[in-house]
Amino acid sequence: MLLELIQGTEGGGLIIIQDSINYSGRHLLMSFINAALKRDEVVHLLAFELHEEDLKHELDHSCFQRLTFHNAFQDPLGWNEQPPFTVHQFITKELDSLLTPTHLSKPVTLVIDSFSWILRHLSPPSVCKTLQRLKKGGAVKTTLGLLHSDMHHRNMVGSICHLATSVVTLVPGHQCHEAVAKTIRRAKSGTISQAEERFSFNEDMSVKVQSQPIQVGAPQTDAGDAEVDPTANLTFNLRLSHQERKAKEKLALPFVFSKEKKSALLHSGPGSGRILYEPDANDDYDQEDPDDDLDI
Amino acid sequence: MAAPMKSVGSSFNATSFQKKTRSKLISIPGTRPSVQNGQLIVSTGVTSLDYLIGGGLAVGTVLLIEEDRYNSYSHMVLKYFMAEGVLCGHELFLASAQDHPDDILQELPAPILDDIASHSPLEGRMQLGGQHASQDAMKIAWRYQNLPKVQTALASSSRFGHYYDISKKMEPEIRQAANCYAFYLPEHPTESSATRSPLIESYSALLQSIQEVIRKGGFDGAAPPSKSRNVLRIGLQSLGSTLWGDDLCCRDNPAHGHALTTFLYGLRALLRSSLSMAVLTIPSHLIQNRAVMGNIIRLCDNAIALESFKGSDRETNPLYKDYHGLLHVRQVPRLNCLLTELPDHKDLAFKLKRKQFTIERLHLPPDLSETVSRVSRGELAGAAAVGTTCGTSSNKHLDF
Amino acid sequence: MFAELNAILNTSPDSFKQGEFILVSDRRADASFLVHHFLSFYLRAGCKVCFLGLAQSFSHYNAVSQRLGVSLTQAKEKGQLLFLEGLKESLDVLLGRTSDTGSRALDFLRDPAVGLRCLYEFVQASVSDSGDGGEGGGGPPVLLVDDLTVLLSLGVSVGSVLDFSHYCHATVCSQLKGNMVMLVRCEGEEDEDEDGDEEGSERLLKGLTHQCSLTLHVQGLPTGFCRDIHGQVEVCWRKTQKDKPPNQKKLFQYKVHDKGASFFARGTSSAVL
Numbered sequence: 001m002l003l004e005l006i007q008g009t010e011g012g013g014l015i016i017i018q019d020s021i022n023y024s025g026r027h028l029l030m031s032f033i034n035a036a037l038k039r040d041e042v043v044h045l046l047a048f049e050l051h052e053e054d055l056k057h058e059l060d061h062s063c064f065q066r067l068t069f070h071n072a073f074q075d076p077l078g079w080n081e082q083p084p085f086t087v088h089q090f091i092t093k094e095l096d097s098l099l100t101p102t103h104l105s106k107p108v109t110l111v112i113d114s115f116s117w118i119l120r121h122l123s124p125p126s127v128c129k130t131l132q133r134l135k136k137g138g139a140v141k142t143t144l145g146l147l148h149s150d151m152h153h154r155n156m157v158g159s160i161c162h163l164a165t166s167v168v169t170l171v172p173g174h175q176c177h178e179a180v181a182k183t184i185r186r187a188k189s190g191t192i193s194q195a196e197e198r199f200s201f202n203e204d205m206s207v208k209v210q211s212q213p214i215q216v217g218a219p220q221t222d223a224g225d226a227e228v229d230p231t232a233n234l235t236f237n238l239r240l241s242h243q244e245r246k247a248k249e250k251l252a253l254p255f256v257f258s259k260e261k262k263s264a265l266l267h268s269g270p271g272s273g274r275i276l277y278e279p280d281a282n283d284d285y286d287q288e289d290p291d292d293d294l295d296i
Numbered sequence: 297m298a299a300p301m302k303s304v305g306s307s308f309n310a311t312s313f314q315k316k317t318r319s320k321l322i323s324i325p326g327t328r329p330s331v332q333n334g335q336l337i338v339s340t341g342v343t344s345l346d347y348l349i350g351g352g353l354a355v356g357t358v359l360l361i362e363e364d365r366y367n368s369y370s371h372m373v374l375k376y377f378m379a380e381g382v383l384c385g386h387e388l389f390l391a392s393a394q395d396h397p398d399d400i401l402q403e404l405p406a407p408i409l410d411d412i413a414s415h416s417p418l419e420g421r422m423q424l425g426g427q428h429a430s431q432d433a434m435k436i437a438w439r440y441q442n443l444p445k446v447q448t449a450l451a452s453s454s455r456f457g458h459y460y461d462i463s464k465k466m467e468p469e470i471r472q473a474a475n476c477y478a479f480y481l482p483e484h485p486t487e488s489s490a491t492r493s494p495l496i497e498s499y500s501a502l503l504q505s506i507q508e509v510i511r512k513g514g515f516d517g518a519a520p521p522s523k524s525r526n527v528l529r530i531g532l533q534s535l536g537s538t539l540w541g542d543d544l545c546c547r548d549n550p551a552h553g554h555a556l557t558t559f560l561y562g563l564r565a566l567l568r569s570s571l572s573m574a575v576l577t578i579p580s581h582l583i584q585n586r587a588v589m590g591n592i593i594r595l596c597d598n599a600i601a602l603e604s605f606k607g608s609d610r611e612t613n614p615l616y617k618d619y620h621g622l623l624h625v626r627q628v629p630r631l632n633c634l635l636t637e638l639p640d641h642k643d644l645a646f647k648l649k650r651k652q653f654t655i656e657r658l659h660l661p662p663d664l665s666e667t668v669s670r671v672s673r674g675e676l677a678g679a680a681a682v683g684t685t686c687g688t689s690s691n692k693h694l695d696f
Numbered sequence: 697m698f699a700e701l702n703a704i705l706n707t708s709p710d711s712f713k714q715g716e717f718i719l720v721s722d723r724r725a726d727a728s729f730l731v732h733h734f735l736s737f738y739l740r741a742g743c744k745v746c747f748l749g750l751a752q753s754f755s756h757y758n759a760v761s762q763r764l765g766v767s768l769t770q771a772k773e774k775g776q777l778l779f780l781e782g783l784k785e786s787l788d789v790l791l792g793r794t795s796d797t798g799s800r801a802l803d804f805l806r807d808p809a810v811g812l813r814c815l816y817e818f819v820q821a822s823v824s825d826s827g828d829g830g831e832g833g834g835g836p837p838v839l840l841v842d843d844l845t846v847l848l849s850l851g852v853s854v855g856s857v858l859d860f861s862h863y864c865h866a867t868v869c870s871q872l873k874g875n876m877v878m879l880v881r882c883e884g885e886e887d888e889d890e891d892g893d894e895e896g897s898e899r900l901l902k903g904l905t906h907q908c909s910l911t912l913h914v915q916g917l918p919t920g921f922c923r924d925i926h927g928q929v930e931v932c933w934r935k936t937q938k939d940k941p942p943n944q945k946k947l948f949q950y951k952v953h954d955k956g957a958s959f960f961a962r963g964t965s966s967a968v969l
Binding site for chain 2: 726728729732752753755756759760763764783784786787789790791792805806807808845846848849850851881882883896897898921952953954955956957
Binding site for chain 3: 021022023024049051053054073074075076077079080114116117120121148150151172
């Protein structure tokens, strides 16, 4: 499902990538941008936490001219002279003027990296209103945002995600180059689909989803459990294949009595003896301490 | 100890031969350079506490004592600190919002003076005789005679500071010889300031008053070195309590949450540039906000916490029958050096005897009774593990 | 400067990566020895260093740097080091004195609610005027802060500190291709309370972790106090390197000595082998 989301097959809406200090979502964001550029879309990047130089290392040079970089990194509060873009410009009017002078024919993607600045300096209602307006349409087809979910109050994170059409939550995988993405998508019809996928990055920044998708709703066998599973990397075999089990069951162990022998022993024949014992009053038998001398 | 070190620091190059230049340090009675790093230190009045914080309290630093629940032992340590200052001829500054500083000074413990006078000549002979006797005594278990005596109390090899008898009060003549500045909050006019500084009025007034004493008394490091320099001992009682006008103790999210930390920052700034050092007590058990408490500890150079057994279930636990409370080391000083000699381990306890306040390594009492049951001993050990969690926080896994 | 740490981070004063934001943090341990390391490292590399010494006095940093073989007084005279002594400067403001001589860098103390713009302007002025010579003109500018938690203690909000660090990052690392090292100190226990709204060093640490490119997180040993191993350092490269994926982590144990520190893999302390 992650791949479909990157490819934009569903089309449009507000996509939130939630990350934490344990795993940065910026790489995935770059893959999204790369994919959008390759689809011949116009991408506006509103960068609060990313310098233009860094971006050039990560993106495909061939489609660079379709990317419009709005530098909110340099001076987001207007402390210096002539800020290119400040946090307080994150209102519908300013955004519209930012986005209109583009080719009308091509779909526009607005990428926000990240929401942290906006949420720290603007009131949540106004942010949500702006996002809703963006989502409603107009110039922008897709809005894509990175949200550091551990930086903000969980209610604020919740309200942003409430608006989103898709939410991708990232957690580190148990191998260092892998990560797990939990994707929740709301279709226009109202159906909710979820998926949990392990993925890694290829050389060219594209996303490679591991072959087996993790079933959501399946009992706790996901990556989190596998991480603590001590039996994962053993040098010996703990589980048996079907054939091995069959072979094992065939084998008769030594000292296991056959049925005949057991029954022969159980049904004792004539001539055998038994011990009968009845304790009498002189027997000083202690239930608690059969050995009588242990100091418990 | 900022000021004198500065002159020294520029004179020596980056060699390890620094001993000689140190002799240039101004000598003030009651102070001496630390063995570890050459800082000028003074005694806190408690010998084992001196040992714990690296020989003594370095000039220019702050010692924080987290109060025990009834503020009895921490108050005692503060009085020891002041009494030591009186005996060394240091000048004193005592601030309180609770008891009048003069009343506190009247209750200083009496020094055991004859001990000091006869200390140096007698000690040598005593030791000689003692050694002789012990050599005679070891006839059978002679292999043990070269072993050092086991000493649980923390102490350095050489004496520094005095001993006190807490059952007696210090003679008024000795006490009045010392020059003491008192700051009693109720008697002190505080003008409410219109600024939006995080400091509240009481702390601001206190900071200003300390600064005035430092400037007028000539403790300023920038002042021209006169012939007789002296050091200033500052004692601050129960900072952060409600009597100081602070709401740190009574609320989870105090309105003046940064008042005390800002004051401590200013105090550090004052002390680093002067010949003074401070001991302050804080009722930390009342402060709910751990983040604020962490900031407070970090702004003090040394921090210890006293946890009295009074009123806790540990009072009756036979494991602790030899002690009056536990002592936790929260912060060790790290001034003018990368590394501080740390105490061997952190499971420490204290007891207050009539003539001494000692800090000892916590250990199980000897098991003398014959009919001790195995079960109860196991329980004791379990309780010990719970009680001494400051050093060994969990035994679930080992790092190596 | 600790040679073993340089080997771990794959840098040396002659060749180091530029434009890096290094975050040093600690929990139940003291990471200030790493600040001394970076101070002596960048001074040896010939960078122009701006040091915001908020926690300690100049004589402390000078005394420790002497042991590490670098003289701060000389560097200061040469103009290579610009030292803001927070303790000294703050006193005037805290005591309500108005002095014309002091800089306006610590004006936030009068009203912490206004933010750290003054401090940033001080940093900006001191890192960008490398044109006026001094001998440190060769290398890129470097900003060191010890430590940011002091600002929280003085009543500045977490958000303001994050704004400040962002602006420093934009100016020093991105614009001037210099480096930046900041120290944050945390409380004893990591609270698993997932509430991202609390004020405090925890939230500051998270915010800075999102900004930085390399973290060095110093912790006390989880098994408790030990004389021969003072704690562990977790090194995490947050940005992509040449051939490695992001979020690479490595764990080392360390011991601080009188004139340096040694770093070793877990369990390989000379005391236990």
